[in-house]
Amino acid sequence: MQTIRGILFDKDGTLFDFQATWGAWARALIAELAQGDPVRVRAMAQAMAFDTDAGRFLPESPVIAGTGREVAELLAPILAVTADTLEARIASAAASAPLAQAVPLRPLLERLRDAGLRLGVATNDYEAVARSHLHDVLDLFDFVAGFDSGHGGKPAPGMLLAFARACNLDPQSVLMVGDSRHDLQAGRAAGMATLAVLTGVATAADLADLADAVRPDIGHLPELLALF
Known part of the structure; x- marks a missing residue:
């Protein structure tokens, strides 16, 4: 990491x-x-x-x-x-879904940005819906793609590789974070590191074989990445 x-x-x-x-x-x-x-x-x-x-x-x-x-x-x-x-x-x-943040997003994302990390979102939702849901923190992301953005949907790696290209990053230097096997399979296919979080429906046992690490939620990212 x-x-x-x-x-x-x-x-x-x-x-x-x-x-x-x-x-x-x-x-x-x-x-x-x-x-x-x-x-x-x-x-x-x-x-x-x-x-x-x-x-x-x-x-x-x-x-x-x-x-x-x-x-x-x-x-x-x-x-x-x-x-x-x-x-x-x-x-x-x-x-217009009633959104419940997994953790307070702006403080976490600002901490990651301050550490020099590039940030993106790859969702199987519509891109326009994703941008609407993220409007409060959209300024902190370098890249947002949905299944309809022209890169395909997960578990195919198209969106993930598009993020790497857009940010001029080697896929091996990117961490894919998700709550489903589709997310982690896409990460593996793209050659990225993978983190499973448990704020979805899947359990740790469901995801562990595809994950380099498993954490309860994305709030554990600073500790995982040693951002002290």
């Missing part, structure tokens, strides 16, 4: 607590789309592997690491609409 010059973050489950943010979003989205039809509620919740009573995603949920397009394609047959139509509604709902 002593050779790290850049840090690339996943967004949901990494910068923001996944269940606290997206559990509330999913409840609201399902209620809006179902329009009072309990059959549709059950079908959408089952497709998303979402516990509507607890307001939490199950570990096997395809939403956790999926793109917005994949969620639209998952739900469109249930609602008898096109994925294109539904994708726009999902993106709109995502942009």
